[in-house]
Amino acid sequence: MRLGIRIFLVYFLFVGLTGYFLINTVREEIRPGVRQSAEETLVDTANLLAEILRADVKAGTLGQSQLPQVLQAYGQRQPQAQIWGLPKTEVNHRIYVTDAKGIVLLDSSDLAVGQDYSRWNDVYLTLRGQYGARSTRSDPDDPASSVMHVGAPILDNGKIIGVVTVAKPNSSLQPYIDRSERRLLYLGIGLIALGLLVxxxxxxxxxxxxxxxxxxxxxxxxxxxxxxPHYRGGELAQLAGAVERMRTQLEGKAYVERYVHTLTHELKSPLAAIRGASELLQGPMPEAQRQRFAGNIESESARMQQLIERLLNLAQVEQLQSLDAQDWVPLARMVDDLLLAHSARIESAGLQVRQRLPHDLQLLCEPFLMHQAIANLLDNALDFTPPGGVLLFELERDGPRVALSLFNQGEAIPDYALGRLSERFYSLPRPSTGRKSTGLGLNFVEEVLQLHGGTLDVGNVEGGVRVRLWLPANRLN
Incomplete structure (x- = not known):
């Protein structure tokens, strides 16, 4: 199982279980919370009515007062109120009054006048100076029919002369409880979903x-x-830095070992030639032969120097992971500068050079590396172009790619060599001398192109060889 999925599953279980227990706990607290609030209001109402009714209960004139008509009118009222989006169209309080013995003197519902309520807790406890309250079902088989009753003592000089009870059915509170639970459920589900998305x-x-x-x-x-990869601080940035340092150290060690072995191997041949020529020069020989061996020492020394310089340039490019500095460079001017630098060689061979690059065309590149890469291509082309032959620089397009193309007239590359031309130290003998180069030029060009997001393509065409430096089209302007 992937790490991301495992992390998400753990997070899902944590958020889901936490959300479930939190929502369930809060929902369990909503119902008693609403009822406690309603009970607190009933306590205030009952005590207010106790003070209002005290005089009539003391005088025994409760039945002749206007209170029965007031309670009847109260029961018929239709408030038409909107409480938090829920309509309230009728009043729900039931009010009854008992004397000091628990006999009902007045009932807003006209159901219990004259009955003995002294055994009901709201009356029983209140008559004994305690807090009297009860919750009783109107229908014993229906839990939703419970009614809260809260009693308050009617006092005369500290003596309890009666009890007033205010009752409210719990069913009248249920819509508010249901609404709160729904809102909590939706909000909880939304928060859980948001948490899971996060x-x-x-x-x-x-x-x-x-x-x-x-x-x-x-x-x-x-x-x-x-x-x-680039990370903005934190443990991932530290981990990336550690991996990069490890790569640099391990790669640097292996890189040095590989290049030492390579350089040692490639220097064996010119060193052996120089040593052999120097040993022969120590003995007597004709002047012409002496000059020939001295020339061998000079050419082999030049070959060693060229090999070392090419290896250093290649090592520099291979160590780069990306281009630090790039600039827009006129491509035609860069090619003109290279042709001018090789003008003596071109003129001595009588070559025909054609340059068909737009003069306003600019290439986004690392100028030094791209200059060196094109210079290597031109060196190769000059080596394999016969006297009086043709060189042609032009631009080719292929969808999202564009290529700097160099054609040189000459013999076709053998099929066995086509796939190895950019291989390090692989080289074909030059037609004019029969000698091989260092075999590092095209390898250097390929490395430079990879840094620029491009590729190297070398192939035979009619009349010669064509080399293409393919680059993304957005690098040309």
Whole structure:
């Protein structure tokens, strides 16, 4: 199972269980909370009525007062109120009054006048100076029919002369309870969903960041050029830095070992030639032969110097993971400068050079590296073009790619060599001398193109060889 999925599942379980227990706990507190609030209001109402009724209860004139008519009118009122979006169209309080013995003197519902309520807790406890309250079902088989009753003592000089009870059915509170539970449920589900979305995003970001770092490590292990992922601080940035430092140290060690072996191997041949010529020069020989051996020493020394310089340039390019500095360079001017630098060689061979690049065309590149790459191509082309032959620079387009093309007239490249031309130290003998080059030129060109997001293509065409430097079209302007 992927790391991102495992992180998300753990996050899902944590958020889901936490949300469930929190919502369930709050829902369990809504019902008693609403009823406690309603009970507190009933206590205030009952005590207010106790003070209002005290004089009539003391005088025994409760039945002759206007209170029965007032309570009857109260029961018929239709408030038409909107309480938090819920309509209230009728009043729900029931009010009854008992004397000091618990006998009902007045009942707003006209159901219990004359009955003995002394055994009901609201009356029983209140008559004994305690807080009297009860919750009783109107229908014993229906839990939703319960009614809250709160009693308050009617006092005369500290003596309890009666009890007034205010009752309210719990069913009248149920719409508010249901509404609160629904809102809490929707809000809870929304918050859980939002939390899961955040968790999914976090898991995706973390997994993606780790995959980028993994791809980078795999690319490095395969010897491919890869760009270090960029992270803004934190442990991932530290991990990326540690991986990069490890790569640099390990790659640097292996790189040095490989180049030492390569350089040692490639220098054996010219060193052996120089040593052999120097030993022969120590003995007597004709002047012409002496000059020939001295020339061999000079040419082999030049070959060694060229090999070392090419290796250093190639090592510099191979160590780069990306281009630090790039600039827009006029491509035609760069080619003209290279042709001018080789003008003596071109004129001595009688070559025909044609340059068909737009003069206003600019290339986004690292100027020094691209100059060196094109210079290597031109060197190769000059080596394999016969006297009086043709060189042609032009531009080719292929969809999202564009190529700097160099054609040189000459013999076709053998099929066995086509796939190895950019291989390090692989070289074909030059037609004019029969000698091979260092075999590092095209390898250098390929490395430079990879840094620029391009590719090298060498192939035979009618009348000669064509080399194309393919680059993304957005690098030309």
């Amino acid at each position: 968790g999914a995003g976090l898991s995706w970001w973390l997994a993606t960041s780790l995959r980028r770092l993994t791809r980078y490590a795999l690319a490095v292990s395969e010897g491919e050029r890869a760009e270090l």
